[in-house]
Structure formats: structure tokens, C-alpha cells
Amino acid sequence: MIRVNNISKSFSKFKALDSINIHCEKGQSIALIGPNGSGKTTLIKSILGMVVPDSGDILFKGNTIKKDFHYRAEIGYMPQIGRYPDNMTIGQVFDMMKDIRKAKVVSLDEELIQNFGLDKIYDKRMRTLSGGTRQKVSAALAFLFNASVLILDEPTAGLDPLSSEILKEKIIKENKSGKLVLITSHT
């Protein structure tokens, strides 16, 4: 499904990725493990097109992702540090994302919104949220569009044990239904 061919990326002098090759298939669950600064997030961001690699190629379902953007409709991404417009409420953020991706979405998966109890605090502004609640919003957004690939960047960092369990169960459930799950972690 995702094939990474020989990608390299340096940030000025620091070489974050050096000729990386990866091959991921449907239904797999893959963990990227490594110390801080080993290029896990850079690799994920390259797959998402947020970072442009210096050399190499990334194929999604056999097509290169250079100059393409439609493939991102099939990816649910949960960033390490979710950053959202400060003066929007949680409800507005969800509505906006639904509005922007509407044309391509068949069914919404709002299970996590309910399980995390986010629907009860829909009118809270993003700026007032704690780090953990922000993570919950990121997680709920990643799963919302029933994407066939889930990319989770340190999903449980900052979540309390209870929420962490909810998220883990959800990840296992989605993986069993045939979705590709990519997780990074440093432990």
C-alpha cells in the first residue's frame, strides 16, 4: 500500500533520513521505534507530504505522491503535538474538517468522540484545552473519516491511563478490520 524508496532528508547539516526503504501492506500494524531525533516524525511527515524529501520516492497504492494530494483522503493522521486555530471551539474544528473533506467521505466514525466525552465540551475553545484533551481531539479527528491508513505519532503520550486504554482498544479494533496502522513511539 505504501512503498518508500530510498528517501533522504537533511535539515541543513543534520541528516534526519538516510536512504530509507519501507514497505507496508493493508491490515498490518507497524511500530516505528527509536530514540528522540531519529527521524520517526520526519518519515511520517514525508509520507503525508508535509516534508518534501531531498531524494527518493514514496508510492501510495502504486502512484507517486509527488504533485498528488487526493491520496491524503485515505489517511487519518494524529500529530505528536496537535496544533489547532486558537479561537475555534472543538465543535467548530470538527465541523470545519467535516466540511472540508465532505465530498470524499461516505460514513463518519464518531466512536472516539463519544468515548472520550468530547461531545459534551463541544463549545470549549481550543486555546483553553489541556494537552491531554488536545490529544483526544487529534485522535478523534484521525479516526473520524474511516481512513484506510492510520498514522499515529506517539498516540498515547500525554493521555491518562483510562483514555489511553480507550485509544488502544480502538486501534486494535480498526487494525482487525483490515486497516494499516503506523505508530511511532520511543519506548
Added chain:
Amino acid sequence: MNKVFKYIVIDILRNKTVLFYTLFLFVVSFTLFSFEENTAKGLLSLLNIILFIVPLISIIFSTIYIYNCSEFIELLICQPLKRKYIWLSLFNGLAVSLSFAFLIGCGITILIYEPTATGMIMILTGCLLSVIFVAISMLGTVSTRDKAKGIGKAILLWLYFALIFDGLVLFLLFQFSEYPLEKLMMVISGFNPIDLSRITVLLRLDVSALMGYTGAVFKDFFGTTFGFIISLFVLALWVIIPLIISTKKFQTKDL
């Protein structure tokens, strides 16, 4: 094209700065026109204020807004959207709301007191200046990651266009006062959108007689319809060129 644009305009309206800016322009233009008995004089005073304030607010507001938008851009970039589309929506949102603020703030009073061709040209140049400085600020922000540095750059750019450029031109004029520089001056004025707008409007008023021989040469060129179209074209280039460069840069930017 419209969804991201819609969210950006709503967000700009929620941020009250643009509303205050509109109100400020309205109060200034209204008082200037009611103080002066001769509306042409009022127009002249208003022109000087517009040429100072409009670029300043446009460049500073857009720069700060784009930096504050970085979360929003990051959120959008991992969605199935083209980068070019996100960047151009941001530009459109800023350009439309700032031109609209100018249209309401100054346009209405100009239309009431001076509904002539000169008044119309002034409204047009004011809107163009707003858009030009939005485009310039986008070029500045795309190449600077640090917010404080970016805002400093924006202020310097404004200073350059509003003051330093004129100083350099004056210096050049004095140094080469023995040579005929009139034709060259016309080309040089094209390198500064503020100067070009000033000349375009001033030549419509009768004060150009005070500008001496250079003024006469300017009038011969910019006073004609052809010259007017050329200056509009150059002003349009000031929007298009920075916008194309910044879009190109944004497409390969790491976020």
C-alpha cells in the same frame, strides 16, 4: 476554492482589527472632506494618508495573521487539499477582506464627496495597494520561519517603500542633477508601488503643475489613457510576481 476561503474570511472578521481599520479609515476620510471646503484639497490630504496607512496596515496585519495561521495551515496540509489551493485561499481571504475594508472605509466617503473619475481612480489604487502589500507580506512570511524576524522584515519593507526609497531617489537626483533624468525617473517610479500610485492620482489633480519639468514629462506619459493603463499593469505585476514566487516557495516548504 471557496471552503477554506470562507473559514479564513470568517476568522478575519472575528478578529476585530479589520473592523477597527475600516472605522478608522471612515472617520479620517469623513473628517478630511468636511474640514476642507474644496473637495480636491480634501482628496489630496486623504491621498497622503492613504499612501501611508493602507500599505502599513496591509503588510503588518497580513504578516501577523499568516504567522498566527500556522496551526490552521498545518491542519489543512495533511488533508486532501492542494498546497497551492491553501496558499491562494489565504491570499484571497486577506486581499478580499482588506480591500473590502478600504472600499467601505474610504470608498463610500469618496463617492459621496468626489464622485468623479479622479475619485474612482483613487479607490482603485487604494484597493490595489492593499492587495499588493498582502502579496508582499506573503512573500516575506514564506521565507522566514521566526515570527519576530518576519514582523521586523515586514516593518522594514514598509519603511523602505514609504520612506527610504524616496530618500534614495532624491539622493540620485541630486548626484546626477546635470543629466536629464526625467525618462529614467518614470522607470524608477515603477519600482515602488506607493510612488506609482501617488503619481497616478496626483496627475489627475492640478497640483502636478508644481512639480516642475519632471512633472510635465510625467503628465505627458501618465496623464494619457495609455500611461494610466501601463501604470495599472505595473501595479498588477506587483501583485502577481510576489504571489507566484511565494506560491512556488510554499509548495516545497517543510512544515
